Amino acid sequence: MSNSPPLPLILAVVGHTNTGKTSLLRTLLRNADFGEVRDSAGTTRHVEAAQLLLRGKPYIELRDTPGLEDSIALAGHLKSTGLRGRSCLEHFIGQAQPDVAREFEQEIKVLRQALECHAMLYVIDCREDVLEKYREEIAALSLASRPILPVLNFIQADSRQLQNWRTALAELGLHALVEFDTVAFDFDAEKRLYQKLQTLLETWYQPLQQLLDYRAEEWQQVRNACIAQVAALLVEMATYTQPPGQGEQRAKQLESLQNTVRQREQHCLRNVLELLNFSSANVQLTNLPVQNGEWELDLFAPETLKKFGLDTASAAATGAALGAGVDLLLAGLSLGAASLTGAALGTAWHTSRRYGKDLLARARGEKILCVDDTTVNVLLLRQLSLLRHLFRRGHAALGPVQLNEKEKAEIPSGWREQLTRARSLLQLKVGVDSREYKNALTDMKQWLASVL
Ligand SMILES: Nc1nc2c(ncn2[C@@H]2O[C@H](COP(=O)(O)OP(=O)(O)OP(=O)(O)O)[C@@H](O)[C@H]2O)c(=O)[nH]1
Ligand SMILES: [Mg+2]
CATH class of the missing domain: 3.40.50.300 (P-loop containing nucleotide triphosphate hydrolases)
Structure with a gap:
C-alpha cells in the first residue's frame, strides 16, 4: 500500500x-x-x-x-x-x-x-x-x-x-x-x-519539502538571473565606445552615446521585471523613479546625480553635458601608466575629463568616446536599489512600497576594482566572446551578489 x-x-x-x-x-x-x-x-x-x-x-x-x-x-x-x-x-x-x-x-x-x-x-x-x-x-x-x-x-x-x-x-x-x-x-x-x-501536516511532510527545495532553487536562479542582467549592463556600458567627433558632430555623438546608455538601462529594467514576474504596468517604486516599467528620472538629469550624492561639479567643469561620455585616451594610458591599475586609470580618467581637449590634442594614439565614470556609477547605484527593492517586493504590492531598509546610496567597496577591471577590456580590445570579457562579467556578478 x-x-x-x-x-x-x-x-x-x-x-x-x-x-x-x-x-x-x-x-x-x-x-x-x-x-x-x-x-x-x-x-x-x-x-x-x-x-x-x-x-x-x-x-x-x-x-x-x-x-x-x-x-x-x-x-x-x-x-x-x-x-x-x-x-x-x-x-x-x-x-x-x-x-x-x-x-x-x-x-x-x-x-x-x-x-x-x-x-x-x-x-x-x-x-x-x-x-x-x-x-x-x-x-x-x-x-x-x-x-x-x-x-x-x-x-x-x-x-x-x-x-x-x-x-x-x-x-x-x-x-x-x-x-x-x-x-x-x-x-x-x-x-x-x-x-x-x-x-x-505530517503526511505531507515530503511533498512540502520537495516544494520548498524547488522554490528555494527557483528563487536563487531568478535572483542570479537578475544579477546577471545588471552585471551585463555595467560591463557593457563600461566598455562601450564610439569614435569621437569634432564640433557639432561631437555634440551629436554625445547625444547618441547618452541614448545608447538610456536604452540599455531600460532594456535591463524590462528584463529584470520580467524575470521577477512583475508586469511593468503595476510597478511603482518608492524612492526610485520607476513608473509603468520605465525609468522616469533621466539618467543624465542633475537630480539623478544629486540623489546618489555624486559629484556634479567635476562633470560640469568640463563644460560637457552632465554624464556625457568622456574621451578615453587609450594613448593617454601610456602617459606614465604602463599597466592599467586602478589609481593610474582613475588619474587618467579624471585628467582626461578635466583637460580632455589638451590631452587629446597631444595624444598620438587612438581617441574614443566612452561612457564616463559618473554615469557608470549612477547606473550601478540605480540598479542596486532596483534589485534591493524588487527582491523584497511581494506580488500583492499595489502602490509604492515603503521598505524599512534605508536607501543605501553609497558605492559599495570593491566597485573601483570592478570598474577598472571592466575598463581594462578596452585596452585589451577584446570582444564579448573573449575569455577576458567573460571573466570580467563573472567577477562582476559575484561582486554584485556579495553586495546585495
Ligand atoms: N500595508 C499592507 N497592506 C496590505 C497587506 N496585505 C494586504 N494589504 C492591503 O489590504 C487591502 C485588502 O487586501 P485584500 O488582499 O484584498 O484582502 P482580502 O482579505 O482578500 O479582502 P476581502 O476579499 O474583501 O475579504 C488591500 O488594500 C491590500 O493592498 C500588508 O501586508 N501590508
Ligand atoms: Mg479577497
Missing part, C-alpha cells in the same frame, strides 16, 4: 474581510494578476483556486475565499444546530433556512471550503485588537477539524498587537503561527510558512 498523500494539498485561505487573503495568494503565487485586491470589505465574492506546480504536477492548491463578516450571528446559528464538529457545519450548510442561507451566503462558501480543504491559512490583520468576532470566526472554522495556521499580516505596519494576538491564539489552541507580510516579500518568511505547514 502506498503512503503517498493525496496531491494537491488543498489549503483554504480564510479570515475576516479585508485582512489580505487575496494578497497572500498573489505573493505565494508570484502573480500580481490573481483575483481582486482592494482596500474595502467584501472584495472577493467567490472562491477562486490556483495551483502551485512542481515540474508540471500540482502540489498545492490555494483557495481564496470571501471574507467572514458577521461571525457572532453565525456562531448563534451554529450553536442552535445542537451539533458539534464537522456535522455541525454540514448540517448548517445543508439545512439552513433560505433566509438564513441568504444572510450567510458568503460565510457558507467559506465553511464549505473549511470542510473540503486539508488545512486553512487564517489571515489576520494584526493592527486590529483581538475582538470577540475574531475568536468566534476561529471557533467556527475549528469545527471543520482541520489544522489552522494563523498568518499574521500587516506586521510591518504595526506590531503592537502582535503579542496580544499570539496570546489569544495560544488560548484557542493555535500555537503554530507565522508572520508574513504579503506586501513586502521575504523568501525566509515564505519558507517558514511551509515549514510550519510541515509540522501541522
